[in-house]
Amino acid sequence: EAKRNGRNCLAFFKPEMETAALKRHEVEMDLRQAIMFQQLQLHYQPIMDVSHVRIVGREALMRWQHPVKGLIMPIDFIPIAEETGLIHELGAFTLHEACVEAMRWDDHETVAVNLSASQFTNGALVSLVESALTQSGLPARRLELEITESVLLANSAANLNTLNRLKALGVKVALDDFGTGYSSLGYLRSFEFDKIKIDKSFTQDVESSKEALAIIRAINGIGRSLDIPTTAEGVETTEQLDRLTQEGCSHFQGYLLGRPVSHDTPSDESV
Numbered sequence: 001e002a003k004r005n006g007r008n009c010l011a012f013f014k015p016e017m018e019t020a021a022l023k024r025h026e027v028e029m030d031l032r033q034a035i036m037f038q039q040l041q042l043h044y045q046p047i048m049d050v051s052h053v054r055i056v057g058r059e060a061l062m063r064w065q066h067p068v069k070g071l072i073m074p075i076d077f078i079p080i081a082e083e084t085g086l087i088h089e090l091g092a093f094t095l096h097e098a099c100v101e102a103m104r105w106d107d108h109e110t111v112a113v114n115l116s117a118s119q120f121t122n123g124a125l126v127s128l129v130e131s132a133l134t135q136s137g138l139p140a141r142r143l144e145l146e147i148t149e150s151v152l153l154a155n156s157a158a159n160l161n162t163l164n165r166l167k168a169l170g171v172k173v174a175l176d177d178f179g180t181g182y183s184s185l186g187y188l189r190s191f192e193f194d195k196i197k198i199d200k201s202f203t204q205d206v207e208s209s210k211e212a213l214a215i216i217r218a219i220n221g222i223g224r225s226l227d228i229p230t231t232a233e234g235v236e237t238t239e240q241l242d243r244l245t246q247e248g249c250s251h252f253q254g255y256l257l258g259r260p261v262s263h264d265t266p267s268d269e270s271v
């Protein structure tokens with residue numbers, strides 16, 4: 001009986017596990033090539049102020065232009081890059097590229113770069129940011145690093161120290177996807193964030209869910225009290241935009257205001 005179960009287990013689980021492992025390995029090999037052959041690129045999505053027309057900055061979002069598979073989105077390769085350690089190479093590329101690109105924009109515009117928690121495990125993050133700024137000539141105040149609470153959750157003392165050193169360089173730090181994950185309000189006490197980004201799952205339900213609205217109100221209330229501006233992510237309709245403006249969000253980002261675009265082909269992600 002036990003033996004039969006065991007065999008069933010093997011028959012059922014093993015091929016699946018092998019497939020997953022193989023796929024992971026394939027993506028890993030491919031990703032190494034991607035770095036070598038410059039298949040990774042950044043798209044930039046505008047972030048607007050309350051006037052809804054003035055661009056205050058842009059968020060850099062990574063894309064992988066695969067020679068066979070076409071355009072691959074971050075959800076399909078960032079987690080593998082994190083597990084394999086390739087995220088350090090991807091992260092270095094992103095920081096340098098984004099700072100160089102931002103030098104071509106108006107002097108008031110910031111560039112936001114996403115950082116993975118795993119990028120904090122490498123002691124080189126602070127010097128990496130420093131060298132991206134020095135080599136591009138971008139003033140530190142124009143670089144905004146977006147982190148999620150996972151950075152403060154894992155290895156918090158060391159990561160907090162890294163965050164403070166980054167802040168000492170003069171760069172800004174935004175708390176991304178706020179309201180999802182563990183969202184301990186305590187994180188807002190342990191570090192002085194320059195911006196809070198309200199996750200798009202709340203933005204998109206602002207009209208239909210009283211819970212989503214209550215959470216947005218709470219986040220904006222904290223932001224106001226602590227003098228931290230909030231950005232509503234994922235704004236897709238004028239109704240959402242109006243509502244979120246009424247609710248006191250200071251910045252807005254979403255397909256309604258502009259899709260992520262590469263600087264040379266401005267319409268590649270449009271529907």
Ligand code: C2E
Nearest residue numbers: 061062073074094114115116234235236253254255256260
């Ligand atoms: P994120 O930092 O929260 O970025 C916002 C995501 O929402 C982006 O997805 C963006 O394309 C999408 N978005 C923007 N406006 C709208 C909208 O109106 N509606 C909808 N449905 N979506 C909208 P994307 O580009 O697929 O990136 C997903 C996540 O991957 C990012 O979430 C970020 O966590 C991560 N990521 C992207 N680029 C990088 C990178 O260079 N480094 C690292 N470590 N992570 C990155």
Ligand code: MG
Nearest residue numbers: 059114146176
């Ligand atoms: Mg982000």
Ligand code: MG
Nearest residue numbers: 176177197233
């Ligand atoms: Mg976000």
Ligand code: MG
Nearest residue numbers: 177199200233
């Ligand atoms: Mg998000």
